[in-house]
Amino acid sequence: MKFVWEVGDRGAISREVWIKVNERLVGKTISRASIINFLNAMVDEGVLDYHEETGKGGYHRVYKPKLDEPSFKRHLAQVMVSSLMKDYPEETREVIKST
Numbered sequence: 001m002k003f004v005w006e007v008g009d010r011g012a013i014s015r016e017v018w019i020k021v022n023e024r025l026v027g028k029t030i031s032r033a034s035i036i037n038f039l040n041a042m043v044d045e046g047v048l049d050y051h052e053e054t055g056k057g058g059y060h061r062v063y064k065p066k067l068d069e070p071s072f073k074r075h076l077a078q079v080m081v082s083s084l085m086k087d088y089p090e091e092t093r094e095v096i097k098s099t
Helices: 002-010 014-024 032-044 069-087 089-098
Strands: 048-055 058-065
Touching: 002 014, 002 058, 014 032, 014 058, 032 048, 032 058, 069 089
Parallel strands: none
Antiparallel strands: 048 058
16 A cells, blocks of 8 residues: 555556565565456555556556545544444444543
């Protein structure tokens, strides 16, 4: 996500994200398929948007942020709290009240 936020409205294709993520993982790697699955999941969640461009090898999705980092953090917190409220309502209320 950080790389996609860094490039902003220019957008990034999965290959660029994959390269940047693997550079930052130092000593570890992640598959390009995992990056593509993550990016598509973020589109489904409404965090990223994309458009298709033609290029070498066919069509490529160019991913752009739909939410900035602070909005993403709020979204993530809302999703987590909603899930906890669904599965553990009493415990979640207790924790929220105590903070």
